[in-house]
Amino acid sequence: MELALYGEDGFYRRGERPAEHFRTSVSASSRFTSALARLLGEVDEALGRPDRLDVVDVGAGCAGILRHLLGHAGPDLAERLRPIAVEVAPRPDGLPDAIEWRSTLPESVTGLVIANEWLDNVPLDVVEQTDRGPRLVEVCRTSGTERLGPPPTPEDLDWAADWWPLTEPGDRAEIGHPRCRAWAAVVERLDAGLAVAMDYAHTRTSRPPYGSLTGYRDGATVAPVPDGSCDITAHVALDACAAAGERAGANATLLTTQRDALRALGLTGARPPLDLAHSDPRAYLVGLRTAGEEAELLDASGLGGFGWLAQSVGMPLPPSLAGLRP
Template identity: 40%
Template sequence: MTPWQNAWQQALYGPDGFYRRPEGPAGHFRTAAHAAPGELAGALARLASRLGAGTIVDVGAGRGELLTALVPSGVRLWGVDVVERPPGLPPAIGWAQGLDALPDQAFDGSLVIAWELLDVIPLTVAELDESCSPSIVLVEPRTGREQPGGAPEPEELAWRATWWPGGEEGDRVEVGLARDLFWRDLVHRARTTGARAALCVDYAHTAGNRPAQGSLSGFRNGREVPPRPDGSMDVTAHVAIDAVAAATGLPHEITTQAEALAALGVTDTELLDPGGLGGFAWLLHTF
């Protein structure tokens, strides 16, 4: 048995992890970039223009589907993911295997986007015991069988007290500290190297509507399945978007994808569906 966060990290990003598989994420689920890439690309190009951004940096770019749709827009393009440059990617698109490989100059004058990325940054899963104290949930990767472990780290307990307090015995808490730190560091780097804005788009919740049993899910071959960190499926959990936003200490705007895309002239009904893709949160920082 191992903590969910560790097993999840290995299952998605280890040497044989899900996100390194040749079919890529598009082989298992649809994002907005797969649903209507042309219309979405047009909206992002208009957003970049409004922000004065001549470059779009896509962090967690998959196999470059959204960037490929953006090529006709004429903006400079960079993609970042855990895999090497995908075969057949248009030469106009720059590519980095990991953020460490992305040159700082790529951020200059850019709109940085993280599209459905934070939900697959592994986090600590905890369950409340009979005294309503959280215990780390351990998992057996091969079967998905679980059992309680020890207490979370002090900084995770502090996060929980601020962002996911309360609850009853048996309730779950998905401690989003790792996501807060990832977004804080990405935004800080982008801002200090000349970016114009940073946009996070994801499944999300805020204080007052946290899911009592958490939101940990698995997706494989287009279907939602019980989560199991064995590398055969995507493993995801919704994002505490208010905590992510606050972690940067910077001004921000949070709206829904439906509202944001409608304001950018999008008419595609799937992208605007408030019960589906349109219900995603848009978190935007402008610098």
């Protein structure tokens, strides 16, 4: 998975953009980034409007989120805003000079960190339960053919016991401690602010018994052959990441759905009143389009079903999220 995604000829090293292969919240509607703009404003207020406000997008793709936030920031915020894209792909052409492009996390952050569909691409191993105990699943890089390999490491076994217990032969677990470490590294770099991960997710009570590893290419689901030709992804154990973030210093945690989070940030998916069609047809059509875009982002069986993990350091959870039921 590491070589297939981030090796010399890896999927993301080649500069592939997620929106070219699967639908994301960012590509679905600018209403998503408008909600993040509101969240950024709440973080800014909670931190007392610091002289420098960082906004870091981890796994930034083509930096669509940062472009929007920078382009719609008011004069005061624009002067203080430091947008940082963390991405292994080359810097895209035409990116505003104000956006810093780097391949590693900054050492310290005061502000907001966004990780939209990043953790699902952090490589991990797969373990399968057998009559002889758990075994690592090995895979041929060129064909995708699988075989059972040696026993997992003690670290793998400890993580699985805590977060993804295996019982029946044939059951599989996607060992998530690399993602826990990756998320902890984000929280550790927060001097003060909020980190939010949005991703395909599950919790300990809803783990998929045979795992979720899959591939995406050109808008279609494909076999996860690790030859660099497709995006390889697996859903995220966000509850385990939340515990890792708390160990890394988070003082407040919210684990919720994208539907609930975006509704708290002002999205409704409500259609405009019908009488607007007569009094202002153009505004009515714009309202219908906005309603449709918001409805897609809020759809519990689609993008709205994504998990949101929000953790803060040196500040409470922002007002819009603080009232949500975990």
